[in-house]
Amino acid sequence: TCQLNKLAKEAGLEYFGTAIDNPSLNNQNYMRIARDSDEFGSITPANGQKWSNTQASQGRFSYGSGDAIANIAKETGQLLRCHTLVWHNQLPSWVSSAYSRDQMERILTAHIQNVVGHYKGQCYSWDVVNEAMNDDGSFRQSPMYRAMGEDFITHSFLTAASADPSARLYYNDFNIERCCNAKINATWDMLLSVLNAGAPVHGVGMQGHSRVGKSPSKREMKETMARFLQLVNEVAFTEVDIRHTSLPVGEAEREQQARDYVEVVGACLETPGCVGVTVWDFTDQYSWIPGQYPGEGEACLFDRNLNRKPAYSSVASLL
Numbered sequence: 325t326c327q328l329n330k331l332a333k334e335a336g337l338e339y340f341g342t343a344i345d346n347p348s349l350n351n352q353n354y355m356r357i358a359r360d361s362d363e364f365g366s367i368t369p370a371n372g373q374k375w376s377n378t379q380a381s382q383g384r385f386s387y388g389s390g391d392a393i394a395n396i397a398k399e400t401g402q403l404l405r406c407h408t409l410v411w412h413n414q415l416p417s418w419v420s421s422a423y424s425r426d427q428m429e430r431i432l433t434a435h436i437q438n439v440v441g442h443y444k445g446q447c448y449s450w451d452v453v454n455e456a457m458n459d460d461g462s463f464r465q466s467p468m469y470r471a472m473g474e475d476f477i478t479h480s481f482l483t484a485a486s487a488d489p490s491a492r493l494y495y496n497d498f499n500i501e502r503c504c505n506a507k508i509n510a511t512w513d514m515l516l517s518v519l520n521a522g523a524p525v526h527g528v529g530m531q532g533h534s535r536v537g538k539s540p541s542k543r544e545m546k547e548t549m550a551r552f553l554q555l556v557n558e559v560a561f562t563e564v565d566i567r568h569t570s571l572p573v574g575e576a577e578r579e580q581q582a583r584d585y586v587e588v589v590g591a592c593l594e595t596p597g598c599v600g601v602t603v604w605d606f607t608d609q610y611s612w613i614p615g616q617y618p619g620e621g622e623a624c625l626f627d628r629n630l631n632r633k634p635a636y637s638s639v640a641s642l643l
C-alpha cells in the first residue's frame with residue numbers, strides 16, 4: 325500500500341491530513357477514504373467550527389456542524405486540526421458593529437472560551453487567528469483590528485491557551501509560502517511583537533493555496549519556514565490545493581500539478597519543524613475552488629470520481 329499518512333509518518337512527519345466538510349459526510353465512497361487513518365492522519369472541519377457556525381447570534385452557541393466532524397476523529401483516532409477562532413470572513417454581522425476595545429475584548433473572550441472549551445482535549449491544534457495581514461504587509465482592517473489593534477491577536481492566543489492548554493496554537497494565513505514578500509516580513513514582525521507581549525504562538529500555518537505552474541518552489545518555501553522557525557516551534561501547510569487556472573486540462577498540466585505538489589510536500593519533508601501537510605479537501609468533487617474562482621479548479625489529489633491523480637502518485641512516491 326502507498327497511503328499518504330502512513331508514508332508521511334514513516335518519512336518523519338506527524339501527519340498527512342485533509343479538510344472535510346459537512347455536505348460530504350453522507351457520501352460513503354468519499355467517507356471510506358476520509359476516515360482511513362492510513363490515508364489521512366488528521367482532519368480539519370472546513371466550515372463547522374467557524375464563528376458563523378458556532379455563534380451566529382450573540383451568546384447562542386451551536387456545535388452541530390463542528391461536532392459531526394470532531395466525532396469522526398474520535399471514532400477513527402485521527403488528529404483534529406481545529407479551524408478557526410478569529411477570522412474576518414464567515415463572521416456574523418453582529419461582530420462587525422463598531423465596538424470599543426473593551427467590548428471587543430469581551431466578545432473575543434466569550435467566543436474563544438466557549439468554542440475552545442467545548443472542544444477541549446479534542447484539538448491537536450487550533451488555528452487561533454486566521455488571515456490578519458494584507459499582502460502589502462499592513463494589518464487587515466477587520467472588526468477585531470479596528471477595535472483593538474494588534475492586541476486582538478495577543479488576546480486571542482492568551483485566551484485560547486487558558487481554555488485548552490494542550491492544543492497547539494497556530495497563526496494561519498495565505499500568500500506566506502514564497503519567501504520573502506512584504507506579507508511574510510510583516511507577519512514575522514507581528515508574531516515577534518505578539519510573542520513579546522506574552523502570547524503563546526506555537527505554530528505558523530501556511531495555507532498553501534496556489535496555481536499550477538505558479539506555485540512556490542521548494543527552496544522558497546524552505547526559506548520561509550526557516551524564518552518562521554526562528555520564532556515558533558513548528559510550521560505546517562494547512563490548506564494545500566493547487567488549481568488549474570483554465571479548464572479542461574490535459575496530461576501535461578496534470579503532470580505540472582504533480583510537480584507542484586511535490587515541491588510543497590518536499591519542502592515540509594526537508595524542514596525539521598514542519599510537522600505536516602493538510603490538503604483543503606482531497607477530491608475535485610468537493611473542492612471550494614470552483615465556487616471561489618469561477619472557471620478554475622481540479623486542484624486536488626483525487627479527481628471528482630475519487631480516482632487518484634498524477635499528483636497523488638507523485639506525492640506518494642516522494643513520501
Ligand code: XIL
Pocket residue numbers: 345370371454531563612
Ligand atoms: C473555505 C471553505 O472551504 C468554503 O466552503 C467556504 O465557503 C469559504 O471558506 N482560507 C481558509 C478557509 O482559512 O477557512 C477557507 O475555507 C479557504 C480559505
